[in-house]
Amino acid sequence: MAITKVLNEIIEYRELLWNLTLRDIRIRYKQSFLGMAWALFQPLSLMVIFTFVFSKVARIDTANVPYPVFAYVGLVPWQLFSTGLMAATTSLVSNSSLVTKVYFPREVFPLAAIFSKLIDFLVSISVLFALMVYFEVSFHRTILLMPFVLIVQLTFMLGIGFILSMGNLFYRDVGYIMNVLILIWMFVTSVIYPIQTNNALAQRILLLNPMTPIINAYRDVLLYGRVLNIPEFAPAVAISLGTLLSGVLWFHKAEYLFAERI
Amino acid sequence: MTEPVIVFDRVWKSFRRGESATALRDAVPVLFRRLIRSRSANKSELDTRRTFWALKDISFEVKRGETFGIIGPNGAGKTTILSLIAGILRQKRGQIRVNGRVAALIHLSAGFHPDLTGRENIYLNASIMGMSREEINAKFSEILAFSELEGFIDTPVKRYSSGMYARLGFSVAAHVDSDILLVDEILSVGDMGFQQKSFEKIHSLTTSGRTVVLVSHYLGAIETFCERTLWVDRGQIRMLGRTGDVIQKYLDHLDLESLKRGREIGFLGSSDGSLEITGVDFEDGAEEEKTEFQHGDDLVIRVMYRAHKRIPRPHFSLGVSDGRGGVLFLASMIVDGETPSFIEGEGVIACRFKRIPLLPKTYHLWGSVRGSRGFGDIIDWQVWNSFRVVDDLNGVLKKNGKSSITHTRADAPIHVPYEWDFTGGTRK
Numbered sequence: 001m002a003i004t005k006v007l008n009e010i011i012e013y014r015e016l017l018w019n020l021t022l023r024d025i026r027i028r029y030k031q032s033f034l035g036m037a038w039a040l041f042q043p044l045s046l047m048v049i050f051t052f053v054f055s056k057v058a059r060i061d062t063a064n065v066p067y068p069v070f071a072y073v074g075l076v077p078w079q080l081f082s083t084g085l086m087a088a089t090t091s092l093v094s095n096s097s098l099v100t101k102v103y104f105p106r107e108v109f110p111l112a113a114i115f116s117k118l119i120d121f122l123v124s125i126s127v128l129f130a131l132m133v134y135f136e137v138s139f140h141r142t143i144l145l146m147p148f149v150l151i152v153q154l155t156f157m158l159g160i161g162f163i164l165s166m167g168n169l170f171y172r173d174v175g176y177i178m179n180v181l182i183l184i185w186m187f188v189t190s191v192i193y194p195i196q197t198n199n200a201l202a203q204r205i206l207l208l209n210p211m212t213p214i215i216n217a218y219r220d221v222l223l224y225g226r227v228l229n230i231p232e233f234a235p236a237v238a239i240s241l242g243t244l245l246s247g248v249l250w251f252h253k254a255e256y257l258f259a260e261r262i
Numbered sequence: 263m264t265e266p267v268i269v270f271d272r273v274w275k276s277f278r279r280g281e282s283a284t285a286l287r288d289a290v291p292v293l294f295r296r297l298i299r300s301r302s303a304n305k306s307e308l309d310t311r312r313t314f315w316a317l318k319d320i321s322f323e324v325k326r327g328e329t330f331g332i333i334g335p336n337g338a339g340k341t342t343i344l345s346l347i348a349g350i351l352r353q354k355r356g357q358i359r360v361n362g363r364v365a366a367l368i369h370l371s372a373g374f375h376p377d378l379t380g381r382e383n384i385y386l387n388a389s390i391m392g393m394s395r396e397e398i399n400a401k402f403s404e405i406l407a408f409s410e411l412e413g414f415i416d417t418p419v420k421r422y423s424s425g426m427y428a429r430l431g432f433s434v435a436a437h438v439d440s441d442i443l444l445v446d447e448i449l450s451v452g453d454m455g456f457q458q459k460s461f462e463k464i465h466s467l468t469t470s471g472r473t474v475v476l477v478s479h480y481l482g483a484i485e486t487f488c489e490r491t492l493w494v495d496r497g498q499i500r501m502l503g504r505t506g507d508v509i510q511k512y513l514d515h516l517d518l519e520s521l522k523r524g525r526e527i528g529f530l531g532s533s534d535g536s537l538e539i540t541g542v543d544f545e546d547g548a549e550e551e552k553t554e555f556q557h558g559d560d561l562v563i564r565v566m567y568r569a570h571k572r573i574p575r576p577h578f579s580l581g582v583s584d585g586r587g588g589v590l591f592l593a594s595m596i597v598d599g600e601t602p603s604f605i606e607g608e609g610v611i612a613c614r615f616k617r618i619p620l621l622p623k624t625y626h627l628w629g630s631v632r633g634s635r636g637f638g639d640i641i642d643w644q645v646w647n648s649f650r651v652v653d654d655l656n657g658v659l660k661k662n663g664k665s666s667i668t669h670t671r672a673d674a675p676i677h678v679p680y681e682w683d684f685t686g687g688t689r690k
Contacts, residue, residue, distance in 0.1 A: 013392070101366075
C-alpha cells in the first residue's frame with residue numbers, strides 16, 4: 001500500500017530528515033547576533049500592537065484572561081502555522097539541486113521545513129509561561145493536553161504542506177498566492193480575537209477551518225483549564241487527518257515528475 | 263557473481279520540451295491552445311513534436327561486482343541512464359530493475375550548504391547519500407583525512423576554494439557504503455595529486471566487489487576500470503561489449519567525425535584579398551592524392567594558391583596537430599629561412615614530410631602565410647585540412663602481451679622505434 005511504503009521510506013531516511021531539519025535551523029540563526037531570540041520577535045511585537053489596538057479601539061471578551069496572554073497564545077501557534085507553511089511551500093524549489101540530483105523520498109523536504117519551525121515554537125511557548133506568571137494567570141493540569149493539540153496542528157500543516165510544496169514546484173504562483181492568503185487566513189481564524197457570529201451557517205463555515213478549533217483548543221488547555229471542546233475539536237481532527245492522507249497520497253503519486261518539471 | 267543487479271529492458275525516456283509552464287500565467291494560454299487544438303489538429307502529432315526522446319529502447323544488464331562503463335558524446339543520454347538507475351527520473355516505457363542500495367557520485371556537492379561548516383556538511387551530505395549517524399561517526403576521520411581539509415573543517419564551506427569544495431564532496435561520496443555505485447565525470451576533481459588519489463580510490467572501490475557504473479569522457483579511466491562498456495549516442499545504443507572493442511570502435515568514430523569537421527573548411531584568404539589558398543591536398547610518395555596514410559609513409563602536402571598581386575618572399579608554415587594544443591611537428595619558412603623569392607598568379611607549393619612516425623588517428627594540418635622577413639600575417643594560423651593515419655596497430659607495435667588502444671592513440675600519437683636493454687642487471 002502506498003501509505004505504508006511512504007512511511008517505511010521516511011523511517012528509513014529518518015537520519016536525513018533529522019539532518020535537514022537541523023540544517024534549516026542552523027542556517028536560520030547562524031549569522032544573526034540575537035539568534036533564537038528572533039523567534040520571539042514576531043509574536044511579542046504583534047502581541048504589543050494588538051493589545052494596544054484592542055484596548056483603545058474595541059474591547060474583546062477574553063473571560064478573565066488578560067488580553068496580551070490571550071493574544072500570545074493565539075499568535076504562537078499561528079506563527080508556527082504561517083512560517084511552517086511558507087517554508088514547506090518553497091521547500092522543494094529551494095532544494096532543487098537535491099531534487100534533481102540525488103534520490104531519496106521527497107517527502108522529507110516539506111517535513112524538514114515544518115519540523116525546523118518547531119524549535120521557534122518551543123522557545124515561544126516557554127516565554128508564554130513567563131507571561132502567565134507575570135499576568136498572574138493560573139496554571140492548570142490540562143496543560144498536559146497541549147502536545148496532543150500540537151500534533152493535530154502538525155497533521156493539518158503537513159497535509160497542506162505536501163500539496164503546496166508540490167503546487168509551487170509546478171506553478172510558482174502558488175508561493176505568491178500563499179503570501180496573501182496566509183494573511184487573510186489569520187483574520188478569519190481566532191488568532192487575536194474569538195471567532196463568533198450570530199449567523200449559525202457562517203459560524204459553521206468558519207469552523208470548517210481547522211485552525212480555529214485548534215487555536216481555541218490551545219486556549220482551553222493552557223489558559224482556561226478546560227478539557228477539549230469535543231464537538232468543535234473532533235471535526236478539526238478529522239479534517240486534519242483527511243488533509244494529511246490526501247496530501248501524502250497525491251504527493252507520492254506525482255513525486256516521479258519532480259526532477260524533470262522543477 | 264553472475265546475477266544481474268541492474269536490468270534495463272527496452273527502456274524509453276522522454277522529456278517534454280517547449281510549453282510546459284511553471285507559471286499559471288503561461289499555463290492558462292497553454293490550456294486554451296490545447297483545448298482548441300485537440301479539436302482541430304491531430305493530438306498525437308502535437309505530442310510527438312513536443313516530446314524529446316532522451317533514451318530510445320535501451321537494454322542492458324550489469325552483473326553483481328562488475329564495473330560497467332558508459333561512454334558517448336555530450337547529450338547522448340549517459341547521465342539520464344544514471345538518473346534512472348538512481349531513481350531520480352522514471353522511464354516512460356520499459357522495465358528497470360535495480361537490486362541494492364545505490365549511491366550516486368553524480369553531483370558531488372549538490373547537498374552542500376554554503377553557510378554550514380565542513381563538518382556539518384559531511385554529516386548532511388553523507389545522510390543524503392543514505393548513511394546513518396553511526397556509519398558517519400565511524401568513517402568521519404577517514405573522510406576528513408582523505409579530503410586533506412583538517413585545518414578547515416570548522417569553517418563554513420562558503421569560504422572554501424572550488425577545489426576544496428570538490429575534494430570534500432568526493433571524500434564523502436567515496437566513503438558511502440552501497441551495493442551499487444554510480445560515478446559520473448568526477449575524476450577531474452582537485453589538483454593533480456588529489457586526482458591521482460581519487461583515481462586510486464575509485465580503483466579500490468571497483469575491486470572491493472561492489473557494482474560500479476562509471477561514466478567518463480576520459481577513456482583511459484574506462485579502459486582501466488571497466489570490463490564491459492556501453493556506447494550510447496543520441497539516446498540509442500551504438501555498441502555494447504568488451505571495453506577494448508567498444509573503445510576502439512568509438513575512437514574510430516570520433517576520428518571520422520573529426521576528419522569530416524577538419525575537411526569542411528571554407529574560403530581561406532588574406533584580409534586584403536591579395537592571396538587565396540584555393541586548395542590543400544595530401545599525397546604519398548607516389549604522387550597520388552589521398553587522405554589516409556600508413557605509419558611510415560611520406561606525407562606530401564600541396565598548397566594551391568592564387569596571388570592577385572606580386573607578393574615578395576612569402577613565409578609559409580605547415581604543422582601537424584592531433585587536436586590538442588600545439589603541433590607535433592612543423593615545417594616553417596620562418597625557421598628555415600627558405601622562401602620563394604616571390605609568388606604571383608596561380609601556383610603550388612609542396613612540402614614533403616618523410617616517413618611520418620604517426621600512429622592511427624586523425625590529424626589536422628595547420629598553416630599560415632606571413633610576409634617578407636617573417637612578420638605580419640597574410641593568412642593567420644588555422645586548420646587547413648585533415649588526414650588520417652590508418653594502420654594495424656600490431657603492425658607498428660608488435661610487442662608481446664596486450665596492447666592498450668587508448669593509451670597509444672590518445673596519449674602518445676608519435677611512435678619512435680625503441681629498444682629495451684635489460685643487461686644492466688638489478689640493483690639491490
